[in-house]
Amino acid sequence: MLLLNLTLAEPQHFSLVEKLILIALVAASAAGFWLRFSTVLDKILHSKKDAGFRLFPIGKRIWDFFWEVACQAKVIRQRPLPGLAHALVFWGFCAFVLVTLNHFATGLGIGFLDPAGWFGRFYFDLAAVFALACAAGILGLFVRRFLVRPKWLGEKLSYQSGVIAFLIFVLMVTYLASFFVADADPVARILWWVHTLALLSFLPIIPHTKHLHLVLSPATVFLSRGGFSRIPPLMGDEDFGLVAGTDLTQLVSLQAYSCVECGRCTEHCPASNTGKLLNPKEIILGLRSYLNDLGPTATEPLLGKYNSQEAAFQCTTCGACEFQCPVGIEHLPILVGLRRGAVNTGAWENDYGAKLFLTLERGSNSLGLPASDRDKFIERAGLPIFNGTQEYCLWLGCMGGYDPKGREIVANLARVMNYLGASYGVLRKEKCTGDPVRRLGNDLLFQQLAEENLKTLAENKVKRIITICPHCVRTIQEDWKEYGTPPPVEHHSEFLARFADNLPSRVVGNSSEGGGGGNPRVKPAEAEVALAPEATSSIAANAPALNLASIASGHDFSRADKATNTSGPLGPADRVPQVRGPHGQVFVRGVEVPLLGPGREKIVFHDPCYLGRYRDVYDEPRRVVALAGELVEAPRNHERSFCCGAGGGLAFLGEETGERVSYVRAAELVATGAKTVATACPFCNSMFRDALAESGDAAPQLLDIAQLIARGLPKNGTS
């Protein structure tokens, strides 16, 4: 509060010599900045135009700009302490715009803010608060970079960062010190000049260091591709992805120059964390070096001297890098772009990769099994065939149709859908959605698969798809758009969460459960019916009416008519009555739903990348898990979830070098002490199946969320 009574001291008069020196210095500094900056700008502007880039809808851009740039929300949220320190520096800079303009104006005798006037006093005092915060922030960042030295910042110390930090500190200190001297004091003049020199030295350092993000990243954030991991369409007959400099688009170049080298991408990268060659930060910096050395018109391959092909194909496309990036770099279009360049031209030679491609060129599924295996499974599991009248098309996917564990998940989901009376059917013929080949960059194959599948869906008049595989969900919903209009798709976690109130819960509300075996089991007829208005059970408290007939039939094909009208969740008439016993048992139509023993089963949920970061679905699977037991979280969860290692086609690429991603994640899940690991993706499930087998008998059981629900269904009930 002391500051509020103080006034900023400014030298009152500048001699002509001083003014000339000032003008010369400003000109030199600006020229130094512009010379270097214009080269960068030139490279960005001379890069290829981004095909399909749309500025509109602009609302999301404005919001992202406000939230991520102005509020620094992502920076703070994902790395709270350094993030806050950075935000203080950033906000300090913002507050200083007006101060700085007035500072130079004063030097030229045309100062427009009077430190003694009410607004000047208010603003300078306010800026002083920001300056204090900024000085503290930069000091903190200095300590972090040069003393704490987190490994994400790289082995090499950036001395430029030290110089910049020093200059910022000097700027703030000289400003603050000016409150403690009088205008006429020669010290005020010295402070003024030191401030000026610090500022003018700062400016030319910006363009050739990572501090360029100061200038570029607000634009980078604003000019995003408009969606997570949005892979741009290829344009014309000469576009095969990112092959050479001529393929770098303006957005890619802008992003390459925006990198602030904070290493958040590397910190969260499953490849970098398990001893692989890939380091997402180095991929971006590799592109920047390419642009610096060769420019955007060079025809030298991008993969080679500046970036390695091996690294590009180690990416699981989990998207942790893109999610974390505070300056708006979109790593996935770049990584997938580099892969497209290598695969579309045949430059990538990999036995496993070629095998996957050939399998999908000739067959229908990525596992390379005959389609008749799928038919047999459908028959054995008694899955109804989709005939155009059902509400849902249950998309099996490669894992659901051919993998033994995936089939179990599908069969369990089908049981739950039967129980809910949902109307669904499976297609007679399905091809891989093309997810693995899309992420590996094989556009030819992806287009074939997408087009054939879109045709099948149209022929079968599919209105709505449900699937157990988040990779299928993403690929159908987003990636197929390039070749047609896919019907809406949802993941089974979303479906199950929507009907959570109708699903049996294994969570025992009161603790009388398990107290000796004295009490005979109460027959359902005598039990309290949870449908009563005063029902204590939240499960079925909202179920006003019964529709036993439709439940008993397993699946109600007649609903297809209704579905076209309501198109939303199942109506109230579909709710299933549940009856509560005095010991917390749940009865459904006279059959006791199995419950756990005393206490609640601890279940840890693993967020699949393609459900979480790609689709923003975090709460739905957790709601489902919470029905089955006590949800516990792994240290890395939600947006920060750590990949299982299967994405990006890597499930098909054979042995990994270094540590296995799946083992690292499985160990983390086991360490939570949970009895059960819940997954919501058949690929995660498959990866953890192997990883958990390593832990032997002590390993927690591994179940999909559909299995968690299905095991609570009455044993001899529907299906």
Added chain:
Amino acid sequence: MKIIVAIKQVPERDAQVRIDAAGKWIEEAGLQWALNESDAYALEEALQLKEKHGGEVVVISAGPERVGSTIREALAKGADRAIQVDCADLGSHDALGVAKLLAAAIKPENPDLVLTGLQSDDLGLGQTGVILAELLGLPHASLILHVEKTEAGLTVKRELEEGWFQTIELPTPAVLTIQSGGNKLRYATLMGIKKAKTKEVRIIAASELAVENTPVVALERVALPTKQKSTQMLPGTPKEAAAALVEKLKFEARVL
């Protein structure tokens, strides 16, 4: 070296094949088609020979208009040009008839080497390549896994039964039928497909070739294979069961 690869379009591996109403052929509507597997290996062998020794790879295929897609796939993988023998009723030709068409189209090309898959995935006769060699009057070898060019001609690795191989030397020109699995196949690329658009596909009508189609093999009936499955449970301790299993594999199934 000028290499001609004779390829065939067959129903895709996962195709749900149905017999047509006449019981003489399969229902072609709605089927998806692919390159015959061993022909893909023949093409790969040809492309590798070309990459090593230079020359030209020409693919040839007989069949209706739809075989164009398979020809384009071969061009996309690296063949230089193609000849399509347009023949709407390929099903009415026996192996001799098809070989006659191919021979008539291949002869004017004067190739150094003719490769083809050892048999087709649909009919599996394994004769077309061999008859083709006879019609062209060229030496041939079947079941070839690897081809090496020598000063004198060719050295080829031929698969025999029970894991034995035979190495044969042949003069060129020659006809070889290629066994699957000798090479690693390359995958089709977008760039390859785009380049294929500009490559030459010469279409010759079957009638132009003035070949007589007088089948020597009459097709009686086409039928799906009957499903048969027999499961035997081998009782006893794991040791006894394993011994019984080995016995059966040796003497009943004769696979050991």
